[in-house]
Amino acid sequence: MSGIILKDKALVASLRAGLLVWYDTHGRKLPWRQGERDPYRVWLSEVMLQQTTVPHAAPYYEKFLRLWPTLRDLAAAEDGRVMAEWAGLGYYARARKLLECARTVVRGHGGVFPADETELLKLPGFGPYTSAAVAAIAFGHAANVVDGNIERVMTRLYAIETPMPAAKPQVREAAAQWVNDDRAGDWPQALMDMATLICRPKSPVCGGCPLAEACVARARGEQERFPVKLAKAPKPRRYGVVFVIQSGDDVLVERRADKGLLGGMLGLPHTEWRSEPYRTEEITPPLSAPFEVIGSYEHVFTHFALTQEVWRAQVSDESVCDFLRRNNSFQLLPVSEKVLPTVFAKALKMKPVAPGLFD
Numbered sequence: 001m002s003g004i005i006l007k008d009k010a011l012v013a014s015l016r017a018g019l020l021v022w023y024d025t026h027g028r029k030l031p032w033r034q035g036e037r038d039p040y041r042v043w044l045s046e047v048m049l050q051q052t053t054v055p056h057a058a059p060y061y062e063k064f065l066r067l068w069p070t071l072r073d074l075a076a077a078e079d080g081r082v083m084a085e086w087a088g089l090g091y092y093a094r095a096r097k098l099l100e101c102a103r104t105v106v107r108g109h110g111g112v113f114p115a116d117e118t119e120l121l122k123l124p125g126f127g128p129y130t131s132a133a134v135a136a137i138a139f140g141h142a143a144n145v146v147d148g149n150i151e152r153v154m155t156r157l158y159a160i161e162t163p164m165p166a167a168k169p170q171v172r173e174a175a176a177q178w179v180n181d182d183r184a185g186d187w188p189q190a191l192m193d194m195a196t197l198i199c200r201p202k203s204p205v206c207g208g209c210p211l212a213e214a215c216v217a218r219a220r221g222e223q224e225r226f227p228v229k230l231a232k233a234p235k236p237r238r239y240g241v242v243f244v245i246q247s248g249d250d251v252l253v254e255r256r257a258d259k260g261l262l263g264g265m266l267g268l269p270h271t272e273w274r275s276e277p278y279r280t281e282e283i284t285p286p287l288s289a290p291f292e293v294i295g296s297y298e299h300v301f302t303h304f305a306l307t308q309e310v311w312r313a314q315v316s317d318e319s320v321c322d323f324l325r326r327n328n329s330f331q332l333l334p335v336s337e338k339v340l341p342t343v344f345a346k347a348l349k350m351k352p353v354a355p356g357l358f359d
Ligand code: SF4
Pocket: 153, 156, 157, 198, 199, 200, 204, 205, 206, 209, 210, 211, 212, 213, 215, 216, 217, 218, 223
């Protein structure tokens, strides 16, 4: 790390003040920034924003607040309802942790989030980032909040050559130099907004950057080289077959086991997701029916990419009722209800490649 800013605390103070002035005029008007800084709202937004863009998370945030305006409301909600309302937001373990955390705070903290970063870190679903973000934004504590956007700014400002993620300790050290009690809650938000609007991954707009004077990468003309990343190994591929079994306007779904991928969510029945493609004779649908193969689609999870073939059948009311009597983890769901995770919603959207081909 160059250390140029370490030596000049007055420059840090002046650039920091300049960025906060920029934020007052150009900061994004996001739904979770309206009104009082309520720890419940700050926490809810931070959980939803993990691995998710602002435009995607915002409608979910507003919907959750309409359905469960307070932490106590959320803690009292029925698990299946919360999972269903989360559908489409992805990374479903977050929804389970959200509920677990709400109930822990109600039971163990009288329904009030602790203000201390170390105490926050003990709550379900809280890692170093969320603890620091809630401590800073909701409680105004001088916490060192470092997300991917702030990493980008810091690696450029200091021209950190160590590849990510090994550079994380250096990045934290760099970011800590800018943290103090003055507008401690606004600071990380100002930095994130600057990172999103100005210090963009591609084509940063350095001419409008309040921190440009101190930026080593800019001085060298190699902003986009930072953060340095190691080449990523391709994700392993898995294969599966999903069954779209319709009875009139309803589709057969099952409640997935609580543990594991998409745990607790509703999903379409499918084969195991394995590393080898399936041969037709290996596939056993959950119930016997005249299936047609209508195509396949791709879905990318965090740890693997999935190629999924879609088998579809229309079955009679009698056969589906008989099946439901014998299999109580299954139920019928109106096709129009948008409560399935994206990996299954994609199967419902598929049309036959050539209608009538499999009739
Ligand atoms: S000068 Fe450019 S590269 Fe450096 S922090 Fe500002 S926007 Fe990012």
